[in-house]
Amino acid sequence: MRNPLSKTVMGIQPSGIRKFFDIVSEMKDAISLGVGEPDFDTPWHIREEGIYSLEKGRTFYTSNAGLVELKKEICKYLKRRCQLEYNYDKETIVTVGGSEAIDIALRAMLEPGDEVLIPQPCYVSYHPCAVLAGGVPVIIELKGENEFKLTKEQLLSAITDKTKALILAYPNNPTGAIMDYEDLKDVVDVIIEKDIIVISDEIYSELTYGRKHISIASFPGMRERTIVINGFSKSYAMTGWRLGYAVGPALIIEQMIKIHQFAIMCAPTTSQYAGIEALKNGDADVEMMRDAYDKRRRLVVHAFRSMGLECFEPYGAFYVFPCIKSLGMTSEEFATKLLSEEKVAVVPGTAFGDCGEGYLRISYAYSIDNLKVALERIEKFVARHAKIEL
Amino acid sequence: MREAILTAIDKNSKLSVSDLAIMLGSTEEEVATVIKQMEDETVICGYPTLINWDKVHCERVTALIEVKVTPQRGLGFDKIAERIYQFNEVQSVYLMSGGFDLTVIIEGKTMREVANFVSEKLAPMDAVLSTATHFVLKKYKEHGLPLVQPKQDERMLITP
Missing domain, CATH: 3.30.70.920 (Lrp/AsnC effector binding domain/regulation of amino acid metabolism (RAM) domain)
Structure with a gap:
């Protein structure tokens, strides 16, 4: 029989998360700090709107780019929260989660051989999506001492003649890092000068603590070269609804809609109706959840620092990214031993890129009680394995 | 600070002063003082337990x-x-x-x-x-809390 598989697909490594998931799922009664999704249920008024749309028999396709009312609400929301102005008709597309938006944005833009800059550690899908779109991923290894922000110097040294796009993801999964106005300002100059297009994954934009999220698209000269990706999963605890969106210049969005139209048709209708309700009446829910995450965030950061581990202040998402280099273990060793000895599952930083070595991704999307039990166990583990200082 | 403390303990009066201080980015002294004040002024009137x-x-x-x-x-x-x-x-x-x-x-x-x-x-x-x-x-729900078994965490243990 002939080889039924594509070389490109075969060349893609399965995600490091997957590997660890298989180990964890063998372990009964493990408690986990390993999820990348909220622990809250979707607020009831949003779920109810989804149910209502089903009761009304709204079970048909919507137009490819999404319901007009939803797109209008998205644009209103972006103006209200991020000072971004987009046209709902030509510059907005509703997608199946942020993930689809990343995929179709890359596919709409890349020519074979185009280089895509991917700062790591980062979400697991950027690299494979770039490869599948025919691009060449170029990794920028972010550094702990910069709190995992992208610096001007790092960006400059990664740019070549073939560089077409940069994927920027702040607030960041897995590090919890954000980039402030000043941080972004530095890289914006380089991006414009070198004529690079930015795919800005802002899915965690609502989850920043004590500082407001700033979209790179709001800088002068950036709107025409940025695709902003966002969605409902993190801000409204709607991961399972698979609902996201992208906004950007009509020129690019139009081509993204073309791919979306043939590959997906449209985002789930039920979810789109629920999404309208979320944007119209969900601000208070977002605030309540943000407030709850912030309390847990402080608790977790404090706990790691008290264990003597280095842990920079993460101002976004719902992760902390403590450094375990002082224990003389690799991230994977730490995670595997912690699981077998204390039955706590955390994700090794290396699952998000090689430069995640020496770090762990700790999710605090858990109840306080759950966090406390897990942190106590990690503390015991760290105390046991800490190198005795002579 | 008052409102922050009240919101934090509204549904969980078991939180200790030290936990509250960490969670609210404050100090134990401040939290303890503010709680004492609110008890004195009967802003906080008691710490009952919700029993089914x-x-x-x-x-x-x-x-x-x-x-x-x-x-x-x-x-x-x-x-x-x-x-x-x-x-x-x-x-x-x-x-x-x-x-x-x-x-x-x-x-x-x-x-x-x-x-x-x-x-x-x-x-x-x-x-x-x-x-x-x-x-x-x-009784189904009291003080904003459902009087039923808490739902199991149905999320997968590890997700990206």
Whole structure:
């Protein structure tokens, strides 16, 4: 029989998360700090709107780019929260989660051989999506001492003649890092000068603590070269609804809609109706959840620092990214031993890129009680394995 | 700080002062001082426990009583409300708008006990014009918390 598989697909490594998931799922009664999704249920008024749309028999396709009312609400929301102005008709597309938006944005833009800059550690899908779109991923290894922000110097040294796009993801999964106005300002100059297009994954934009999220698209000269990706999963605890969106210049969005139209048709209708309700009446829910995450965030950061581990202040998402280099273990060793000895599952930083070595991704999307039990166990583990200082 | 503390302990009064200090980005001294102040000013009036008595084999009956009263000159409803809430059986008393004046929530061991309270203590009061008693059959949610088993975490243990 002939080889039924594509070389490109075969060349893609399965995600490091997957590997660890298989180990964890063998372990009964493990408690986990390993999820990348909220622990809250979707607020009831949003779920109810989804149910209502089903009761009304709204079970048909919507137009490819999404319901007009939803797109209008998205644009209103972006103006209200991020000072971004987009046209709902030509510059907005509703997608199946942020993930689809990343995929179709890359596919709409890349020519074979185009280089895509991917700062790591980062979400697991950027690299494979770039490869599948025919691009060449170029990794920028972010550094702990910069709190995992992208610096001007790092960006400059990664740019070549073939560089077409940069994927920027702040607030960041897995590090919890954000980039402030000043941080972004530095890289914006380089991006414009070198004529690079930015795919800005802002899915965690609502989850920043004590500082407001700033979209790179709001800088002068950036709107025409940025695709902003966002969605409902993190801000409204709607991961399972698979609902996201992208906004950007009509020129690019139009081509993204073309791919979306043939590959997906449209985002789930039920979810789109629920999404309208979320944007119209969900601000208070977002605030309540943000407030709850912030309390847990402080608790977790404090706990790691008290264990003597280095842990920079993460101002976004719902992760902390403590450094375990002082224990003389690799991230994977730490995670595997912690699981077998204390039955706590955390994700090794290396699952998000090689430069995640020496770090762990700790999710605090858990109840306080759950966090406390897990942190106590990690503390015991760290105390046991800490190198005795002579 | 007051509002932050109150929001944090509203549904979980077990949080310790040191946890609260960490969670609110404050110091233990400040949190302790503010809590003490709020206790003194009866902003915080107590730290009761939310119990689902149905799960303990311990008979309890709750009734909600609508009460119509004649307010007393110069004292309004407060005096009569006070006469009512002094009874140990009374869990809550609210002044209402609408078709009646006071909602009185009573807890007793048996239905007879509640009935006796209404007929012997509450209804005969001078100011009370009429009562309508409704027995509670099942409690689903109290103080914003569902009285059921917490849902299992159905999320996968590890997700990207």
